[in-house]
Amino acid sequence: MPNGRQPDQIDVARLAGVSVGSVSTTINRPDMVSERMRERVQAAIDELGYVPNRSAATLRRGGASRVLGLIIPEVTNAFYAAIVDAVSDAADRQGYAVSLCVSHEDPARERRHFELLAQQRAAGALIAPITLEGERLARLQSIGTRIVLIDRHLDVERGCSVAVDDVRGGFLAVDHLLSTPGRGIALVNGPHSILQCEDRWSGSVAALRAAGGSEDDLMEITVDEMTVAAGVRAAFEILDRGGPRRVFCINDQLATGVLEGFSRRGVTVPDAARVIGYGDLGLDGRHALSTIGQPKHALGERAVELLLDELEAGAEHTHSAQIFEPYLIVRESTSA
Amino acid sequence: MPNGRQPDQIDVARLAGVSVGSVSTTINRPDMVSERMRERVQAAIDELGYVPNRSAATLRRGGASRVLGLIIPEVTNAFYAAIVDAVSDAADRQGYAVSLCVSHEDPARERRHFELLAQQRAAGALIAPITLEGERLARLQSIGTRIVLIDRHLDVERGCSVAVDDVRGGFLAVDHLLSTPGRGIALVNGPHSILQCEDRWSGSVAALRAAGGSEDDLMEITVDEMTVAAGVRAAFEILDRGGPRRVFCINDQLATGVLEGFSRRGVTVPDAARVIGYGDLGLDGRHALSTIGQPKHALGERAVELLLDELEAGAEHTHSAQIFEPYLIVRESTSA
DNA sequence: TTGTAGGCGTTATCAC
DNA sequence: GTGATAACGCCTACAA
Numbered sequence: 142m143p144n145g146r147q148p149d150q151i152d153v154a155r156l157a158g159v160s161v162g163s164v165s166t167t168i169n170r171p172d173m174v175s176e177r178m179r180e181r182v183q184a185a186i187d188e189l190g191y192v193p194n195r196s197a198a199t200l201r202r203g204g205a206s207r208v209l210g211l212i213i214p215e216v217t218n219a220f221y222a223a224i225v226d227a228v229s230d231a232a233d234r235q236g237y238a239v240s241l242c243v244s245h246e247d248p249a250r251e252r253r254h255f256e257l258l259a260q261q262r263a264a265g266a267l268i269a270p271i272t273l274e275g276e277r278l279a280r281l282q283s284i285g286t287r288i289v290l291i292d293r294h295l296d297v298e299r300g301c302s303v304a305v306d307d308v309r310g311g312f313l314a315v316d317h318l319l320s321t322p323g324r325g326i327a328l329v330n331g332p333h334s335i336l337q338c339e340d341r342w343s344g345s346v347a348a349l350r351a352a353g354g355s356e357d358d359l360m361e362i363t364v365d366e367m368t369v370a371a372g373v374r375a376a377f378e379i380l381d382r383g384g385p386r387r388v389f390c391i392n393d394q395l396a397t398g399v400l401e402g403f404s405r406r407g408v409t410v411p412d413a414a415r416v417i418g419y420g421d422l423g424l425d426g427r428h429a430l431s432t433i434g435q436p437k438h439a440l441g442e443r444a445v446e447l448l449l450d451e452l453e454a455g456a457e458h459t460h461s462a463q464i465f466e467p468y469l470i471v472r473e474s475t476s477a
Numbered sequence: 478m479p480n481g482r483q484p485d486q487i488d489v490a491r492l493a494g495v496s497v498g499s500v501s502t503t504i505n506r507p508d509m510v511s512e513r514m515r516e517r518v519q520a521a522i523d524e525l526g527y528v529p530n531r532s533a534a535t536l537r538r539g540g541a542s543r544v545l546g547l548i549i550p551e552v553t554n555a556f557y558a559a560i561v562d563a564v565s566d567a568a569d570r571q572g573y574a575v576s577l578c579v580s581h582e583d584p585a586r587e588r589r590h591f592e593l594l595a596q597q598r599a600a601g602a603l604i605a606p607i608t609l610e611g612e613r614l615a616r617l618q619s620i621g622t623r624i625v626l627i628d629r630h631l632d633v634e635r636g637c638s639v640a641v642d643d644v645r646g647g648f649l650a651v652d653h654l655l656s657t658p659g660r661g662i663a664l665v666n667g668p669h670s671i672l673q674c675e676d677r678w679s680g681s682v683a684a685l686r687a688a689g690g691s692e693d694d695l696m697e698i699t700v701d702e703m704t705v706a707a708g709v710r711a712a713f714e715i716l717d718r719g720g721p722r723r724v725f726c727i728n729d730q731l732a733t734g735v736l737e738g739f740s741r742r743g744v745t746v747p748d749a750a751r752v753i754g755y756g757d758l759g760l761d762g763r764h765a766l767s768t769i770g771q772p773k774h775a776l777g778e779r780a781v782e783l784l785l786d787e788l789e790a791g792a793e794h795t796h797s798a799q800i801f802e803p804y805l806i807v808r809e810s811t812s813a
Numbered sequence: 814t815t816g817t818a819g820g821c822g823t824t825a826t827c828a829c
Numbered sequence: 830g831t832g833a834t835a836a837c838g839c840c841t842a843c844a845a
Contacts, residue, residue: 147620149822160832165824175830192620195596196542197822199532200837206532211577216561222553225561229552229579233586238593240544241577243565250569257574260531284483284528485838496816501840511814533838536821 148189157185168193199262205285209448210258210266212242212251213291219422220437221269224291227441228267235449237264246271259284265448267291267441287451289444293336294462301447303440303463307337310433310467311344311389312351314417317431317469318387319352321415325385328361329375329395341391341419360384367391372398373405380406386414393418396430411473421470434470484525493521504529535598541621545784546594546602548578548587549627555758556773557605560627563777564603571785573600582607595620601784603627603777623787625780629672630798637783639776639799643673646769646803647680647725648687650753653767653805654723655688657751661721664697665711665731677727677755696720703727708734709741716742722750729754732766747809757806767807776801 154161159181167174167182185191199206209232213221225241232239240263242254248271255277258266265287268278278288282300290302318326328345331338346356362378364371372395379388379399386408390396396418400410408414410429421434443463451458490497495517503510503518521527535542545568549557561577568575576599578590584607591613594602601623604614614624618636626638654662664681667674682692698714700707708731715724715735722744726732732754736746744750746765757770779799787794 150824151822154832161822162824162826162832162834163830166831169824173830178830190616190619192592192595192616194536194598194822196532196535196598197837198824200530200536200821200839201823201825203824203837208576216552216565217555217558219553222558225552225577226579229577230581233578233589238576238597239578240574241547241561241565242569242575243562245566253569256528259528261574262530262532280526280528283526486840487838497839498816498841499814502815505840509814514814530838533821534840536823536837537839537841539821539840 148191149194150191152189153182153185153191156189157181205262205264205452207237208240208258208261208263209237209445210240210242210254210263210268210286212244212254212266212268212270214244214246214269214271216241216243220420220435223437224269224441224444227438228445231442231445235445244271252277255281258286262286264452265289267444267448269293287448289448289451291440291444297460297462299460301444301451301460301462303444303447303465305435305440305465305467307340307467308344308347310419310435311341312348313344313467313469314341314389314419314433315345315348316352317471318389318415318417319348319354321387321411323385323387323415325358325360325387327379327385327388328359329372329388329390329399330361330363331367331391332363332365338391345389364395367395369394369398369401371395372400373402375399376402377406380408388414388416390416390418393420393422393430393432396432400430429472431469431471431473434468436465436468440465484527485530486527488525489518489521489527492525493517541598541600541788543573544576544594544597544599545573545781546576546578546590546599546604546622548580548590548602548604548606550580550582550605550607552577552579556756556771559773560605560777560780563774564781567778567781571781580607588613591617594622598622600788601625603780603784605629623784625784625787627776627780633796633798635796637780637787637796637798639780639783639801641771641776641801641803643676643803644680644683646755646771647677648684649680649803649805650677650725650755650769651681651684652688653807654725654751654753655684655690657723657747659721659723659751661694661696661723663715663721663724664695665708665724665726665735666697666699667703667727668699668701674727681725700731703731705730705734705737707731708736709738711735712738713742716744724750724752726752726754729756729758729766729768732768736766765808767805767809769803770806771803772801 150161150164154164163178164182167179171179211228215221216225229239244251251271259281263286266281267289269291270293282288288300292304294302315326330342333339349358362375364375376399388399390399396416399416403414410416418430418432421432486497486500490500499514500518503515507515547564551557552561565575580587587607595617599622602617603625605627606629618624624636628640630638651662666678669675681695685694698711700711712735724735726735732752735752739750746752754766754768757768
């Protein structure tokens with residue numbers, strides 16, 4: 142019972158009647174030590190309530206700490222929540238801690254967390270970046286932090302990345318709508334400055350072309366905020382302008398709003414209209430909303446795998462940009 | 478340009494032409510040093526790309542690291558996601574890192590993270606516990622980790638806690654239903670072994686009593702899984718048994734399912750039935766679902782505040798159990 | 814205001 | 830297989 146001070150390896154060694162070196166070896170490589178040693182040391186550890194100090198170990202080892210950084214724009218968003226979940230799982234399995242940063246699209250905050258990770262000598266970082274600041278990434282990398290980008294690509298020379306193929310997702314959505322009766326397609330989209338919006342749009346156009354149509358068959362309605370309320374307004378606009386009844390919404394929130402707007406005007410799904418969303422966020426309790434699913438959990442797990450491979454394989458490791466395929470989910474129950 | 482090795486304070490000092498002590502002081506207490514010193518040191522830091530090593534600092538300081546642990550059962554759940562969001566905000570503002578653990582109701586995993594936090598000498602931990610293992614908590618506390626419990630109370634002698642008053646929430650929900658026309662109340666509940674279910678139930682009964690009724694006016698349907706699908710089945714059961722058309726569901730998922738079940742049988746809300754959920758999880762795009770809101774963000778922020786107060790005030794600090802009030806959210810648009 | 818020296822707890826390198 | 834000892838990078842007395 143040390144007087145106030147926390148027990149260290151020296152205390153353990155003294156109590157066990159062995160040397161500190163043996164205690165350290167027992168803790169870190171138990172199989173390199175005799176059965177008897179293990180028991181003596183363990184008993185002393187238990188009796189003292191000794192807890193190893195990772196700061197000291199990390200410092201001494203001179204390498205990285207067993208910490209993975211995870212930087213995402215939002216956590217109250219099913220896509221990123223699933224990523225967090227997957228990363229947390231994978232990190233736990235490998236004995237890593239996850240240092241989470243929710244950036245809220247704030248570059249300053251992103252930078253602060255970068256700095257924090259650097260100071261912690263984090264082993265790696267998984268980043269869904271707002272701003273792709275090459276310089277900051279380089280700084281992290283220069284102190285040995287490995288980086289995997291989520292939903293954004295880096296030069297494959299400089300690091301790994303994982304992402305969903307949004308062009309393909311847009312294609313699948315519009316291709317599905319084209320298989321239902323009607324003419325033309327309405328696209329309720331966010332600003333093209335957002336990469337995902339741009340990609341899904343271009344997939345939409347590709348699907349139209351593949352079906353023998355053209356960009357002219359697409360009525361695009363652009364909204365600033367991709368919310369349920371904006372979706373309701375978009376639905377009204379489509380109806381007022383006599384637009385297509387086959388509607389692809391760039392996310393599930395907008396799609397839910399469009400369903401609502403149609404419903405308020407007496408336009409029922411799937412009889413009088415078709416709506417497909419994006420993301421499979423489970424917003425629609427009615428299960429009337431078709432959508433594009435994304436392998437979110439696999440994405441997160443792969444990101445961690447890539448990072449750990451880089452950590453362990455060292456020079457053997459080659460960077461790669463992994464693309465995951467989205468998939469169509471058809472839900473056809475009535476909306477009324 | 479050090480050859481491979483990372484620059485340390487000695488390198489910075491050498492380049493700046495000052496002593497290491499001055500470098501340390503410049504970094505940690507910039508205002509205790511001359512303008513000129515600050516510039517020289519900063520220039521050297523920039524030139525070398527020096528990044529302070531937190532492991533060394535923590536070790537030397539002998540105290541806790543600037544890490545807050547956060548242990549939650551799920552992250553793909555709007556309630557906990559909001560907590561994570563709030564905690565991340567507050568921690569960032571105070572310069573703390575958040576070490577996240579998603580326990581998935583797995584006590585072993587919870588324990589592993591406890592151990593990790595202990596080894597990291599985390600300054601504190603915010604815990605939404607599965608099992609309230611006093612012994613483990615005590616271990617963390619014994620090495621100086623401060624603890625705040627979320628959604629569960631501890632002896633106020635042993636630590637702080639924050640929670641929402643679920644009894645009150647149940648009361649509000651049923652009280653609202655009682656203000657609408659009809660007779661009796663149906664309660665779609667989860668197992669009473671879950672604390673929240675038990676509390677909301679007892680609030681329901683209290684509301685009935687307060688209105689001059691009794692427990693007999695409550696038709697309770699217990700489901701194992703609190704999902705949308707289970708809600709649909711519960712709705713059918715209520716209709717089949719000729720149960721009340723005023724339904725309180727213990728969470729929004731079940732409520733969404735009940736709305737769906739009613740809708741499929743041609744029972745419309747709010748004309749022929751009333752449904753209220755719990756949690757305000759934003760599941761219902763139609764905005765037809767009344768619910769009980771919880772000040773989730775405030776809860777998370779307060780938890781961090783309590784922790785930091787304990788950290789800073791030291792002996793001055795007195796533990797407290799803080800109860801947050803849920804509130805009624807009425808949404809009355811038609812469901813059809 | 815600045816410089817110097819010692820030690821935080823651990824691990825690795827040696828001899829035994 | 831085991832025991833002694835020197836670093837890891839930083840902070841804080843204390844002395845100048």
